[in-house]
Amino acid sequence: PQLEEQGAVTKLVAGQEAESLALVLESLPIEQRLHVWADIPTKDKLDVLEEMRGDAREPLIDAVPAEDWEKLFNDVDAEQLLELADSLPDRLVEQALRVMDKQQRQYFKDASQFKDEHIGHWLNHELLVLPINAKVRDALRLLRRDVPRNTALVFLVNRAGQYSASVNLTDIFRSPDHLPLVDLADEEVVPIKADEACHTAAAHLLSSGFASLPVVDENFNLLGRLDLVTAGDLQSEYYERQVMATAGMDEEEDLFLPVRKSAKSRAVWLGINLITAFLASWFIGLFEGTLQQVVALAVLMPVVASMGGIAGSQTLTLIVRGLALGQVTNANFRALMKKELSVGALNGVIWAVVIGIVSAMWFSDPALGGVIALAILLNIVAAAIAGVAVPVVLDKLKLDPALSGSVILTTVTDIVGFVAFLGIGTLILL
Amino acid sequence: PQLEEQGAVTKLVAGQEAESLALVLESLPIEQRLHVWADIPTKDKLDVLEEMRGDAREPLIDAVPAEDWEKLFNDVDAEQLLELADSLPDRLVEQALRVMDKQQRQYFKDASQFKDEHIGHWLNHELLVLPINAKVRDALRLLRRDVPRNTALVFLVNRAGQYSASVNLTDIFRSPDHLPLVDLADEEVVPIKADEACHTAAAHLLSSGFASLPVVDENFNLLGRLDLVTAGDLQSEYYERQVMATAGMDEEEDLFLPVRKSAKSRAVWLGINLITAFLASWFIGLFEGTLQQVVALAVLMPVVASMGGIAGSQTLTLIVRGLALGQVTNANFRALMKKELSVGALNGVIWAVVIGIVSAMWFSDPALGGVIALAILLNIVAAAIAGVAVPVVLDKLKLDPALSGSVILTTVTDIVGFVAFLGIGTLILL
Numbered sequence: 001p002q003l004e005e006q007g008a009v010t011k012l013v014a015g016q017e018a019e020s021l022a023l024v025l026e027s028l029p030i031e032q033r034l035h036v037w038a039d040i041p042t043k044d045k046l047d048v049l050e051e052m053r054g055d056a057r058e059p060l061i062d063a064v065p066a067e068d069w070e071k072l073f074n075d076v077d078a079e080q081l082l083e084l085a086d087s088l089p090d091r092l093v094e095q096a097l098r099v100m101d102k103q104q105r106q107y108f109k110d111a112s113q114f115k116d117e118h119i120g121h122w123l124n125h126e127l128l129v130l131p132i133n134a135k136v137r138d139a140l141r142l143l144r145r146d147v148p149r150n151t152a153l154v155f156l157v158n159r160a161g162q163y164s165a166s167v168n169l170t171d172i173f174r175s176p177d178h179l180p181l182v183d184l185a186d187e188e189v190v191p192i193k194a195d196e197a198c199h200t201a202a203a204h205l206l207s208s209g210f211a212s213l214p215v216v217d218e219n220f221n222l223l224g225r226l227d228l229v230t231a232g233d234l235q236s237e238y239y240e241r242q243v244m245a246t247a248g249m250d251e252e253e254d255l256f257l258p259v260r261k262s263a264k265s266r267a268v269w270l271g272i273n274l275i276t277a278f279l280a281s282w283f284i285g286l287f288e289g290t291l292q293q294v295v296a297l298a299v300l301m302p303v304v305a306s307m308g309g310i311a312g313s314q315t316l317t318l319i320v321r322g323l324a325l326g327q328v329t330n331a332n333f334r335a336l337m338k339k340e341l342s343v344g345a346l347n348g349v350i351w352a353v354v355i356g357i358v359s360a361m362w363f364s365d366p367a368l369g370g371v372i373a374l375a376i377l378l379n380i381v382a383a384a385i386a387g388v389a390v391p392v393v394l395d396k397l398k399l400d401p402a403l404s405g406s407v408i409l410t411t412v413t414d415i416v417g418f419v420a421f422l423g424i425g426t427l428i429l430l
Numbered sequence: 431p432q433l434e435e436q437g438a439v440t441k442l443v444a445g446q447e448a449e450s451l452a453l454v455l456e457s458l459p460i461e462q463r464l465h466v467w468a469d470i471p472t473k474d475k476l477d478v479l480e481e482m483r484g485d486a487r488e489p490l491i492d493a494v495p496a497e498d499w500e501k502l503f504n505d506v507d508a509e510q511l512l513e514l515a516d517s518l519p520d521r522l523v524e525q526a527l528r529v530m531d532k533q534q535r536q537y538f539k540d541a542s543q544f545k546d547e548h549i550g551h552w553l554n555h556e557l558l559v560l561p562i563n564a565k566v567r568d569a570l571r572l573l574r575r576d577v578p579r580n581t582a583l584v585f586l587v588n589r590a591g592q593y594s595a596s597v598n599l600t601d602i603f604r605s606p607d608h609l610p611l612v613d614l615a616d617e618e619v620v621p622i623k624a625d626e627a628c629h630t631a632a633a634h635l636l637s638s639g640f641a642s643l644p645v646v647d648e649n650f651n652l653l654g655r656l657d658l659v660t661a662g663d664l665q666s667e668y669y670e671r672q673v674m675a676t677a678g679m680d681e682e683e684d685l686f687l688p689v690r691k692s693a694k695s696r697a698v699w700l701g702i703n704l705i706t707a708f709l710a711s712w713f714i715g716l717f718e719g720t721l722q723q724v725v726a727l728a729v730l731m732p733v734v735a736s737m738g739g740i741a742g743s744q745t746l747t748l749i750v751r752g753l754a755l756g757q758v759t760n761a762n763f764r765a766l767m768k769k770e771l772s773v774g775a776l777n778g779v780i781w782a783v784v785i786g787i788v789s790a791m792w793f794s795d796p797a798l799g800g801v802i803a804l805a806i807l808l809n810i811v812a813a814a815i816a817g818v819a820v821p822v823v824l825d826k827l828k829l830d831p832a833l834s835g836s837v838i839l840t841t842v843t844d845i846v847g848f849v850a851f852l853g854i855g856t857l858i859l860l
Contacts (some may be wrong), residue, residue: 019637027757029765143745147600150639152582170577173603207449207663209580228658232636232665239669240751246676247747248740255752255762256769266744270737270781277736278788285729292722298728299715302844305732306707307700308679314696317677321670322685327457335459335686342689343696350693351700358708397447414732 022051042071054252078107119201120194123224128154137177152211163222191216199238202231245403255349280414287422297365304421308379308413315387344384348377375421446794452481466586472501509538549631550624553654558584567607582641593652621646629668632661675833710844718854726793734851738809738843774814778807805851812846
């Protein structure tokens with residue numbers, strides 16, 4: 001039945017596009033994945049690899065026999081090679097570059113000058129370009145040949161290759177032959193700078209409503225265009241990275257990454273967490289004497305720590321989003337801190353009362369109720385301060401608050417929570 | 431200086447588009463926000479409101495004097511009213527409907543038949559539509575009038591209004607007058623179903639490379655089109671919702687939501703968390719006697735709980751992403767469980783040894799080291815099982831695993847961790 005199932009999978013995917021095929025391959029355990037991979041026609045293999053996540057494509061790349069690469073690289077262009085370069089061994093990148101035509105090789109070289117977090121790395125080079133003094137008839141001649149897919153603009157450049165204006169195809173088709181194209185320039189087209197961050201550039205294109213926008217370097221030379229498909233991919237990747245980062249993972253992580261690699265990739269995050277956990281334990285250890293005498297404190301410790309952690313992560317999440325949108329700045333930092341402190345104080349008082357009463361009744365000890373109430377209030381207020389301050393400071397240090405924010409925040413709320421609870425307990429209950 | 435600053439803000443924003451203006455307004459504390467809002471020309475106010483998040487626009491809506499709404503609704507169309515309907519009091523929605531033209535009112539009614547999580551709710555109704563038997567010359571006549579922004583396709587419908595094909599504008603301009611448009615039909619255009627989930631439909635459009643795609647109901651009637659700007663917005667919203675959900679928050683939450691509302695909106699999540707925290711405490715309470723005799727157990731409790739929580743959240747995050755991409759299914763559930771169990775076992779053994787040795791040395795007690803090592807191993811393995819099972823079960827129950835997954839997972843790892851640690855401790859150390 002195992003083999004029959006594989007037959008079904010292979011049949012199922014035969015008619016699909018590279019993107020869906022990539023999703024299916026990623027969802028298969030490695031052994032089955034290799035079976036389906038073997039059935040994909042050689043000419044389609046590179047397109048499928050291009051759509052897959054980094055970790056997921058590696059076993060497939062390893063499975064391609066050395067002599068097949070020539071066939072796989074038959075049609076390879078600069079954009080594909082840029083996407084695959086990190087997953088391919090150097091000698092294969094060089095082999096691909098050798099079989100590419102000169103123009104594509106140049107595009108690859110140009111794009112490689114930009115880091116992969118800059119939009120200049122991810123350009124589409126299929127452009128309609130005309131000199132600045134061209135007329136409608138020149139454009140019509142160009143358009144009679146071949147129009148690249150999803151192209152709605154003709155770009156005008158000066159003699160030095162600098163971008164000067166964009167014209168809509170629909171305007172060209174509706175205008176008289178002799179009209180200079182510059183007269184039709186669409187003033188709403190704002191070129192994107194090649195060193196802009198991918199996510200910002202993608203958001204810019206998506207909200208512009210244009211199907212693609214010109215991309216220029218710092219001297220206004222036209223380098224290529226950013227198209228929608230790329231922008232959509234870059235945006236999904238950005239958000240996926242944020243979600244995965246909250247668990248200390250990489251968006252390239254494969255569902256079926258081999259056990260050893262997977263364990264290794266997660267170990268770092270577990271290790272960092274372990275250090276913070278031992279730190280919290282060390283603080284608890286300072287109060288061993290108290291714990292021995294009032295064991296109820298040990299029982300209630302998780303309540304104090306977890307309420308602080310949750311309250312802090314709510315503030316943190318709000319501020320991280322605000323930072324990503326450019327909405328948290330020096331100008332409103334104080335106002336934000338004041339508001340979050342007020343929210344923390346209000347929720348702190350409410351939950352302090354609730355938890356204080358429950359604890360006092362549970363252990364028939366009103367003093368214990370008072371101790372935990374005070375600790376909860378202090379910890380929720382501390383969580384609000386840390387929830388605003390930690391991501392803002394990380395951002396100023398150019399560190400990703402989505403990645404390291406939560407681990408630092410939890411350390412703060414754990415330690416403040418335990419020290420407040422056990423410290424106040426020592427003062428009042430002994 | 432406060433007033434001067436406000437002047438500067440107002441000047442700064444004067445030339446900006448509605449979207450950037452919305453971002454700036456959201457970043458201002460309510461008082462300043464109302465000042466800037468007052469300076470925005472009445473004719474632009476509705477466009478700005480449309481771009482803002484739900485919670486953030488409410489104080490501005492409240493600040494508009496009753497007699498101004500007539501001016502604000504001067505140009506209102508169905509799409510704007512659909513976006514704003516949830517934030518506006520019913521009487522204002524009715525007022526807007528009264529001043530709308532008949533056609534727009536019909537669009538609003540049609541769209542309201544679909545829930546806001548379905549793409550049918552968010553359509554663009556500016557279409558180029560021609561009958562199925564039209565020729566190129568008919569299309570050219572239509573195009574000579576006005577082409578809606580970012581439109582690259584003409585849709586062909588039969589007499590009953592059912593969608594039958596799409597033709598590219600560039601193909602029309604390059605073809606002879608007498609050619610039937612159907613001959614130019616672009617086979618790659620696949621219409622979107624109106625009851626498709628917003629996120630799926632948006633992803634579909636973005637990966638298609640088209641600037642917009644036709645949307646049809648179950649009888650293939652053409653209802654409108656999905657355009658890029660909407661698709662980009664829907665996708666950002668989807669991801670934002672996921673990120674905010676991990677902290678039990680709403681993507682509409684305003685940075686400067688009034689303190690009371692904000693505290694209230696977060697209280698539910700804190701309350702749920704409190705119940706799980708008390709549950710964990712109750713389990714710890716079962717071992718009061720043990721804790722009193724071996725206080726080191728109390729000191730080390732956070733280490734056991736937090737290692738389980740982190741390991742589990744890594745698995746959970748991977749599986750939640752897989753579910754969102756449709757990559758986690760009944761077919762690979764067992765293979766995934768096996769892989770995550772193996773990763774858990776491997777990391778479990780490694781960290782059990784590390785933590786066991788550190789703890790044994792810290793408390794000069796080899797037996798304690800053995801107890802915590804065993805508890806860590808058990809908890810990391812349990813975390814792997816829960817990390818796979820919890821989101822899959824939630825998904826089957828049609829609950830959002832991104833929202834409730836982490837709270838359930840943490841409850842499991844806390845309880846398993848404490849019971850294993852204190853239980854084994856009771857057996858071995860007493």
